Amino acid sequence: MNLELFRNKLPSGLIHLNDFLDLKFQKQVLTEIDKITTICPLRRIKTKNGGNFSTQITNCGKLGWWSDHKGYRYTDCDPTTGLTWPKMPDLFIEIIHRTLKNIPIEKTFIPDACLINYYSKDSKMGLHQDKDEKDLTQPIITISLGDRADFMIGGNKRSQKPALLNLDSGDVLVMSKDARPLFHGIKRIYEETSPIKKLIGRFSLTFRKAG
DNA sequence: TAGTGACG
DNA sequence: ACCG
Numbered sequence: 064m065n066l067e068l069f070r071n072k073l074p075s076g077l078i079h080l081n082d083f084l085d086l087k088f089q090k091q092v093l094t095e096i097d098k099i100t101t102i103c104p105l106r107r108i109k110t111k112n113g114g115n116f117s118t119q120i121t122n123c124g125k126l127g128w129w130s131d132h133k134g135y136r137y138t139d140c141d142p143t144t145g146l147t148w149p150k151m152p153d154l155f156i157e158i159i160h161r162t163l164k165n166i167p168i169e170k171t172f173i174p175d176a177c178l179i180n181y182y183s184k185d186s187k188m189g190l191h192q193d194k195d196e197k198d199l200t201q202p203i204i205t206i207s208l209g210d211r212a213d214f215m216i217g218g219n220k221r222s223q224k225p226a227l228l229n230l231d232s233g234d235v236l237v238m239s240k241d242a243r244p245l246f247h248g249i250k251r252i253y254e255e256t257s258p259i260k261k262l263i264g265r266f267s268l269t270f271r272k273a274g
Numbered sequence: 275t276a277g278t279g280a281c282g
Numbered sequence: 283a284c285c286g
Contacts, residue, residue, distance in 0.1 A: 189276055190276080192276090
């Protein structure tokens with residue numbers, strides 16, 4: 064048994080669909096994000112202890128993820144306005160269907176939440192687990208748009224050294240099965256690598272079944 | 275708590 | 283200075 068090889072092996076539930084969405088489609092997704100942020104602008108959120116995130120977020124779908132002095136949670140409306148989150152665009156549902164058709168691991172997935180994170184060149188996301196969802200066996204599907212990112216995929220403990228994975232514009236990442244509970248984050252953003260000229264920085268769209 | 279940095 |  065080659066221990067080094069074993070240590071470097073990525074979990075089978077982590078599926079990286081490289082260059083899955085073509086540039087034209089990516090631009091359509093960006094148009095939908097523009098519509099969403101017009102209704103519900105990107106906002107800087109805080110941790111429970113008052114710490115600042117370097118990303119800015121908004122949501123669409125029935126539920127949206129939020130963090131403030133009360134902690135992490137899903138809400139059915141924007142806590143800053145009391146308005147319901149914008150509707151999940153049909154185009155996003157289409158991406159989910161196309162993704163499911165191309166992976167052997169999941170047959171159905173009906174997300175009720177889409178967290179939209181915007182990363183500028185200096186944004187990072189520390190290692191964390193997604194565990195605010197009701198059913199933690201449901202996968203999480205992430206779309207990357209804009210600048211290239213170094214994605215960290217770690218273990219079940221934060222102390223485990225993460226492996227790095229490049230996420231480019233148009234890539235789709237599925238965290239399911241054994242990969243679902245793993246610590247993960249974004250180590251860095253590569254400035255001016257976006258294939259979409261008018262997009263500076265990176266958007267990630269993470270689809271969850273939260274409720 | 276998905277932050278940051280002080281501290282050992 | 284670097285790591286956890």
